[in-house]
Amino acid sequence: MAYFFDNRQNLFNMDIMLLDILESESPMPFARYMELCLYHERYGYYARGPRLGRQGDYFTSPTVHPVFGAALAVQILEIYERLGRPENFLLVEAGAGEGYLAFDILSYLSLKGLKLPYLIIEPFPSLKALQEETLKPYLDKVHWLSDIHEIPPFWGVFLSNELFDSFPVHLVEKTEEDLKEVYVEVENAQIRETLGELTRPEILKRVLPHALAWPEGYRTEVCTSIDPFFKEIAKKLISGAVITIDYGFPRQDYYHPERTRGTLLAYYRHRALENPYLRPGHQDLTAHVDFTYLRELGEKYGLLNLGFTQQAPFLVSLGIETLLSEVSEGGFRDREALKLLLLPEGLGTSHWVLIQVRGRPLSKPPLKGFRLSNRLNLLY
Numbered sequence: 016m017a018y019f020f021d022n023r024q025n026l027f028n029m030d031i032m033l034l035d036i037l038e039s040e041s042p043m044p045f046a047r048y049m050e051l052c053l054y055h056e057r058y059g060y061y062a063r064g065p066r067l068g069r070q071g072d073y074f075t076s077p078t079v080h081p082v083f084g085a086a087l088a089v090q091i092l093e094i095y096e097r098l099g100r101p102e103n104f105l106l107v108e109a110g111a112g113e114g115y116l117a118f119d120i121l122s123y124l125s126l127k128g129l130k131l132p133y134l135i136i137e138p139f140p141s142l143k144a145l146q147e148e149t150l151k152p153y154l155d156k157v158h159w160l161s162d163i164h165e166i167p168p169f170w171g172v173f174l175s176n177e178l179f180d181s182f183p184v185h186l187v188e189k190t191e192e193d194l195k196e197v198y199v200e201v202e203n204a205q206i207r208e209t210l211g212e213l214t215r216p217e218i219l220k221r222v223l224p225h226a227l228a229w230p231e232g233y234r235t236e237v238c239t240s241i242d243p244f245f246k247e248i249a250k251k252l253i254s255g256a257v258i259t260i261d262y263g264f265p266r267q268d269y270y271h272p273e274r275t276r277g278t279l280l281a282y283y284r285h286r287a288l289e290n291p292y293l294r295p296g297h298q299d300l301t302a303h304v305d306f307t308y309l310r311e312l313g314e315k316y317g318l319l320n321l322g323f324t325q326q327a328p329f330l331v332s333l334g335i336e337t338l339l340s341e342v343s344e345g346g347f348r349d350r351e352a353l354k355l356l357l358l359p360e361g362l363g364t365s366h367w368v369l370i371q372v373r374g375r376p377l378s379k380p381p382l383k384g385f386r387l388s389n390r391l392n393l394l395y
Contacts, residue, residue, distance in 0.1 A: 031204075033058040033296045038201040044214050045186040045291075046240070048199040052295045053181060054138075060296055061181075062139050075177050076260070076326070076362055077116035080352035084119020085342045086333040087258070090370075090384050091120065091172050092127065094256050097376040098170060104255075105171035107248075109136040109163065110178030114146035121153045123342065133157045134166065163244060166251045173248050176260045179309070182244075184236035184302045185218055186279065189229040194219060197234075199292075206292040215239060221308070225270035235270060235277040236302040242312060249316035254374035257318060260326065262365045263304030265393040278303035309369055310394040318371040319378055322385035323394055327363030330356060332386040 036058070037043075037051060053060045076083045095104055111117055117133055124131055133153070137143045138161045150157050160166060186197035188210060195210040196218070213219060218237045219226075226233075248257060263269070269278070281288040283298040291300055306323065313320050335356070339349050355361035370382060381389065 034201065034204050037199070037206075037295065038203075041201040042198045042209060042211075045197045045199055045208075046183040046214075049183040049291070049300050050240075052291075053183070053300055055296070056139075058296050060299055062141060063296070074355075075112065076356060076366070077112070077119065077176060079355050079362075080349070081119040081122065081342045082335055082338050082349075082352065083330070083356060084116050085123040085338045086330050086335050087116070087174070088120045088123035088127075089333045089338070090258070090382065091174075092124070092129070093383050094172055094372075094377060095129075095131070098254060098374060099376070101170045101254075103170055105132050105134055105167075105169040107134045107136065107166060107169065107171065107173045108175065109173075110175050110181070111135045111137060111146055112142070114149035116174075116176055117146070117157065118149050118153070119342075121150070121156060123338075125153075126341065130156060131171075135159050136161075136163055136166070138162065163247045166247070168251050168253050169255070170253050171255045173252060173255075173257045175258070178261065179238075179241055179259065179304045180261050180263065180301045181299070182238050182240045184238045184240075184279065185214065186234065186236055186277075187213070187218060187222065189226065189231055189233040191231055194222070194226055206295075221305075222270055225267070225272075228272045229270075230272065230275065233272070233275050235274065236279055238302065238305065238308070241308065245309070245312045246316055249313075249318055249373075252318075252373055254377075255372070256321075256377060257313070257371045259304075259309060259369045259371075260366060261304045263306050263367060266305055266307035267393075269303065269305050269307075304367075306367060306369055307394045309371075310391075313371040318373055320369070320391060320394065321372045321377065322368070322370045322382060322389045323391040324368055324385055324388040325364050325390075326366040326368060327357040327359075328388035329368045329384045332384050332388075 033055065040047065056062055108117055117135060121133060133156050135146060135157060137146065137159055143159055188195050188197060196213045198209045198211050200207050200209055217239055221237050279291060279302045281291050281293060281298040281300055283294060310320050343349050357363040368384065372378065
């Protein structure tokens with residue numbers, strides 16, 4: 016099914032300027048359309064500020080309860096100890112939203128008497144301002160950079176929660192003749208799709224041999240934009256860990272023949288929508304993460320793929336129920352938070368944790384977060 020949407024009826028509810036920018040680059044690969052809609056410095060979705068919580072477009076684990084950040088702090092503490100408590104240990108986060116995860120990690124570390132420096136990569140001034148407000152008690156520990164290339168070489172942890180799912184993706188469709196890429200045409204506020212040749216040979220390499228089993232009309236996504244980002248992080252990490260938490264699949268599940276519509280969705284006011292052209296710049300666009308791709312990038316840039324498991328066993332392994340008594344006074348909110356963080360109908364099985372490391376002290380024995388489960392074999 017090819018999408019067509021006429022935005023002229025909504026011009027008073029959205030920015031005409033973004034539509035003009037899209038039209039000036041039309042036709043463009045879907046990946047470029049997604050990049051402009053999310054990351055344009057003025058009119059992109061993230062430039063407008065976060066859409067989190069009940070009044071926003073979606074929830075994330077850090078917005079559910081502080082115990083999520085406390086559990087991650089326990090894992091970070093183990094990495095810190097195994098590296099010998101280095102003086103230049105640094106925590107780096109990208110995709111920090113309003114700063115809740117940073118606040119909860121720093122709060123738990125402070126509870127344990129530790130004051131570790133925290134670096135946030137944030138290109139958008141509106142988000143940085145909200146993070147500064149959230150992190151007022153810790154402004155002496157937190158610093159901001161606008162670009163990953165500004166990160167200094169460091170010992171420590173690079174952390175992301177629901178970051179890579181928002182990286183632009185190429186849309187592909189299986190036709191009777193061949194595999195085609197989806198292009199976006201914008202004219203007079205009308206948005207339509209066309210099919211054309213693949214823009215990058217890597218796209219075909221990523222989906223083979225799975226594409227041979229796809230039926231005609233099968234659609235899916237291929238993300239290539241993580242590679243340069245990941246390369247920079249790996250280059251700067253002298254010793255430590257890359258912790259990735261996101262929703263996604265191993266590649267054999269991602270490109271399964273029955274997943275005929277892919278994973279691309281738009282989020283608006285807690286509604287998941289299939290049409291990515293409905294509100295350019297005013298709705299989140301997201302696609303699941305191909306965790307096999309992250310495993311391959313780790314190997315490509317010299318990291319050891321140490322562990323991979325779902326969020327629920329990871330948090331339970333870190334003692335989330337015991338941690339609740341340390342960071343909360345108990346009650347109904349705690350019980351509901353545990354359900355949302357751990358149960359399948361919440362975030363417990365949809366979200367996965369991948370930890371990749373550099374440095375012999377981290378390779379054995381298993382880190383605490385993988386004591387109950389390590390399904391790294393799924394990524395091979």
